[in-house]
Amino acid sequence: MFDSIRRAKLQRAGLSCGKRRLKHQEGDLVDELRTHPAATVAVYAAFFLVLGLLMKMGAAVIPGTVTPQPIAYICMAAIASALVVHLRVALREDVEDNAELALVLGTILLQMAANVAMLDYGNQQSWTGALLVVAMPHAFAPLVLSVILGRRMGLFAAIYSTLLGSMVCVAVNPITYLASSSLIGFLVVLFTKRVRRRNRLFMSGLYIGGVASLFSLLLYEASGTGLGAVSVGRMLGVPLATGMITGLLVGGLLPVIESIFGVTTEISWLELADLNHPLMKRLSIEAPGTYHHSLVVANLSEAAAEAIGANAAMTRVCAYFHDIGKLTKPEYFIENMDPSDNPHDDLTARMSALILIAHVKDGVDLAIKHKLNVSIIDVIEQHHGTSLAWYFYKRALEQKAEMIRLVEQGKSKEDDVPQVSEGVFRYPGPTPQFKESAIISLADAVESASRTLEKPNASRIEALVDDLVMDRMKDGQLDECDLTIADLAKVKASFVKTLLSMMHSRIKYQKAAETSNVSTNLIPKEGSSTPAPAVHDGNTLVMDSPYATGDKKRQGRKPPSAA
Known part of the structure; x- marks a missing residue:
């Protein structure tokens, strides 16, 4: 308000245009929250609470699953605490502020929620065994964080989405879940090297879908379960479709994520x-x-x-x-x-x-x-x-010295000597x-x-x-x-x-007129004793080098004889 009053006074005096120059990040509350320790604690606390809620939901989607006991929540809190320590010790430079921290933890939670939703859908479709596990979008968090924050963060997401997911999805075989999630999560980080086009995200999803389909086939073959034509199609098609949909979904969500969390991918x-x-x-x-x-x-x-x-x-x-x-x-x-x-x-x-x-x-x-x-x-x-x-600062000092000289000669007044401050320049x-x-x-x-x-x-x-x-x-x-x-x-x-x-140098070419004069001078006049130029024998390669000095010539090997 006081700035507005001051500008209005200057404008009335003819000393201001009345416009206010736009400034970048001036006292913004969002900027304060990005680095405030209290906001950091709040993000971590929300992460722990949502994890506990997802763990309870994961046990409830399949009837007959035992409700998690307090010891399960303690184990989940221990893994989440390891995640916090890992972030604070090894990846502090990769996660610079609370916005990026919320992005990392929120992406992992979003994958956990998608796993629970897929678990519920698979149960309704009567999927059992390995298919229920391989059909989950294990590639989502590693793919998002690898593209946005780098492959180190992608590997971080692959590790902790695997460990925490095995606690959230308690209704499935934990060994199968650990193997599937770690394989898909790590491979999708491998496939996202230098993603510079959005179609690369779809191709990464396609590749990882193919790997998941093959892994699903191996698991079913190893279990000795009899397979019909419908089961084989579902066993191969569902993981492939999950991978492709994950790639498409990440490509569509990237602009939204960048806008919300203030990050920019190499694609953008x-x-x-x-x-x-x-x-x-x-x-x-x-x-x-x-x-x-x-x-x-x-x-x-x-x-x-x-x-x-x-x-x-x-x-x-x-x-x-x-x-x-x-x-x-x-x-x-x-x-x-x-x-x-x-x-x-x-x-x-x-x-x-x-x-x-x-x-x-x-x-x-x-x-x-x-x-x-x-x-x-x-x-x-x-x-x-x-x-x-520097140029104008030096010029100002010279002008001041010249004015001092005029004052000493009595041709000017001391009030005319300008004050030169380095800070102004x-x-x-x-x-x-x-x-x-x-x-x-x-x-x-x-x-x-x-x-x-x-x-x-x-x-x-x-x-x-x-x-x-x-x-x-x-x-x-x-x-x-x-x-x-x-x-x-x-x-x-x-x-x-x-x-x-x-700034390399260029070859100086002769003009056409100069070249013709040189050629004319090489032709001997009638009656002149100047010898005629040697006739090329057709075998030795003679070339004038524009980089050579004097009259040096470069000889090459004889060309092969004609067939």
Whole structure:
């Protein structure tokens, strides 16, 4: 309210447009709940309570099943406690906040509920023995968590959905359940390596359905039960259908899960990499220099992210959008500037710096309006960190020194000497908070600086990259991200390799006129003593190398004689 009153006063005085700049994650209650310890305890408590309820329901779906005794609930609580310890000790980095914790535990509970529902349906259809177990959707939780949070979390889900499921589905043979759930759960994680298209989810479900059908056949054969044609079809068809339906269901639920829990899969990142996005189309038309710069930064960043095992797809997409704030005043940035008309010539160094620094806040504003991914907004905020706009800071110091000199000569007054504060020329930050953001920040600086190199070669590019990375480290821009020294070495090597491939030299070809003149000069004039050029013998291969020096020739082997 007080901000609104202040803006209204400034607007009446002609000092404000009255508009409020959009800000990213400003005092949001949801953000507080994501990391609050009380919310973490509440998620774990709800998990234990729902598990107990599902355990009771699993015993009630089949008549005649003994109601779980207190010792069974104690055993279930022990396994669930082991799950909590495993998460807190070994997978703390994979589950960063309470939203991801709720996703992991909720997915496991959803699979337990689906198992109970399938148990009830199978009992109504008079399914018995191994079919009742193999028909359950054992692949659901491992498939969801493997695609969203990585294969480590997929294996985690496979382990604990097997252990807890054997306690929930007490009406079936526990040995058969453990074997089926562990086999299907672990194999579905194997089949979900680098899922980059949604049809891969269906194919994973198809593969796991085939494995479940084969396992069901083996179990029935080993039991010695007589099988009719109808039983064989059910025995093979039901597990196959369950696997296929699971794959289709996960593919349909992924966008909903991503929206609710604020996570993004690699599939979604690849979909976001479409350069036909309205902001990218605007960038290509209104700021073509920035557009090209963003594409090069994306190539540099993606290669570096691949080198250290970071999320390469996310890095590429975030690099595409990191400079969209320049759309507000594209002509003030050197890559879009007309060389004959520099708008900064008419501005003070402080005003020029403010315009450049403002592109970060303008970018956040545009990203929020276009509902871009939260990680993209984070990268826009962090890609300059709190670094110094060095060129204009130096220019401001020179202007101050010149004004002091005029004061000493009596040509100006002391009140005209400007006050130069380093903080005014620094970006607002924050500094990069995660690997992908830090990589884009470094790639942005490296790409811009590489354009100033004259006759670039490997040693000059390597020295440039080393200096820029060292300067960022000394300035504290990499203090809050989790890049290690080993990671930085790989990132620098990747930058050098990519820049060398982009800035390689080209062969200088002769023009057609020059070539014809050379050919004419080789023909001896009548009466001249100049010998005629040697005639090729048809066997020795002679080639002028554009990379060779002097008159060296390269001879090859004789070609095989014609048949």
